[in-house]
Amino acid sequence: MAADAVDRKKIVGAALAAPTFLFLLVFFLIPTGLLFVYSFWLAKSFALIPALSLDNYTRALSSWGFYALTLSGLKNGFWTAAFSVVLSFPAAYYIVYRTRGNLLFYIILVSWFSSYLVRIYAWRVILGSNGLINTTLIQLGLISQPLEILLFSPFATILTLVHIMLPFTLLLLVSSLRDVKAEYIEAAKDLGASQFEVFRKVILPMSYKGLVGAFMFTFVLAAGDYVTPQFLGGRDGMTTGIMISNQFRSSGNWPFGAAMAFLLLATFLVVYFLFVQLLNLLKLAPGRRFHD
């Protein structure tokens, strides 16, 4: 009887989860598989030529432009993820351990309610030559000419991406910090740990998954983004995304575009591996105990 109940629960659970799995299978895994196959094909003027060729990969890997644009995207991703996590962590800590309500949390999340493009254009207005910052500084007599570094620069790109990504990282970090119960922290303190030791040996390792998730989630989204860099990054703001987009839209060379997309995916996986290894090296990974 008890076994029947367990089976029934499993069946109900599977049935509830099935639509999501099916959706991802049909609209993500299968198309991704097809795209992977395409990456070994060739193309001629929007026509696919079935083949088993590494030409697209060697073409991308022999292109200086591909490396430069990928590096540009990775820099955007790294700095956006780093600033977003560093800025989110104290806010998440404050929300979880120092406040009773979620008002601050909701205030930060409310920026999600504005459109991505609107936020990009808003930053253009704020950072522009005739924008809020330059105009204010000129009126205060602090500068005589608009600061050109504010707009059409990596600074503008990363500032905007951090603004866009911050709620994501905050959400993930708040969620993970809520798993680090106040009792654990009190216990560590009772055992003589300083505030910093509590942070380094209890809070950070126990919120490890949230930290890695927040960093990588933000990193991948920011590194792959090509709209913000295009609008705010200036003439050097191009990233690999636009090269991939060109292949699918203008050149009609889907296989080459697919190959570059998979190379970018591989790069992201390497970054993920390195990040996890770094946390291991810093003894911040979970499931391992370190005794000084």
Next chain:
Amino acid sequence: MTDVKDLLPFGTANILNNDVLSRRSFMGSALALGAGAALGSFTGFSPAKAAVGGDLKIMAWEGFTLENELKAWREKNGVQVDAAIISTQDDVHSKFIGGGAVRLDLAEYSQGFERFYVDELKIVKPIDIAKVPNFTPENIQPQFYQAPTWYFEGEYHAIPWVWGLNALVYNPKMTKPIKSYKDLLAPEMKGKLTFCDDTIATWPMIARLAGFGPKFPNLTKDEMKTAFEGLGPYRDQCRVFASSNGDTISLFASGEIAACFSVWSGTPVETAKRGVETVYAVPEEGAVMWCDAWFMPKTSVNTDTAHAFMNQAISPEVQAAVCKAVTGGSVNKHAPALMDADTKALFNYADLPEVFRKSPLQGQPPRTSDKYATYDEWTQAWADFKSSF
């Protein structure tokens, strides 16, 4: 479906599907013209009413959907138009590739895409010219009538309807008058120039500055490389590249740029709406002509209405109205007489051969070629140029 062996054109098997295209709904509004009177006003032709009507799915550039200009005609004939908007020409052919060709009764292509669409993608249905009676030598300017950009091998593949110039646009309050492209290299223009990511407007001018103008779009790879190398100093004058015509307008409006290398000549009208005066100039090096043409994709279903729509689009009254709205030029000889003075003064209709001599209608680089730089290679060179490689 294709006669090219061993190739699999994207979506060929589904090209006649009737998938519904996502679209922007039309909003009823003002300024309707007497379309019924205009219909066949120069030929006496009126298509059979029974054949015209129903829903018509079109794809056109923003402002080129004839939403206002054909309101009365739509109401009279019971035509409901669903319009999708083109951001770049790639948006059009992407509807027919990738395994899911959608139904479109009419769409636009810019000059230079005709062979690609007709011969390679095979997405164009020939036009029954008898159903477009306004399209006659008596009505249409000779430079546009039977031009090889829409008429070849005895078939009409598209109907040209609005043209204009992609020219240099600048803000006269931020720079002195620009008479030559070389003026853009002046030290005071540092950081105030932009290029619009509109290859139809930009590539021919890049070739022209390098002395290869008449050869465009058929430049060898070395010539193309030389042309882009010569563009380096212009790039150094830029802080940003505009991603579209709209972005160019936005950059002018916010005072971030003083000039755009080669862009839609209607830009000054749009910046004026945002309180910024700009002017378009045809420097001594000339400008680049564009011309949009309606074509019927093979997925067209309501073909009688599509023909009637094109016929209306090139009628004098509609031409005069739409040219005013989009700051364009008319293909109809009789339209300038109906234009207001400003619209008529945009182009020298009295001497169109001179306009064509200075700003010829040029196509796009070949999609495949062993001799010339291909479209793909131009795209790559353009991306490299923007990235300063």
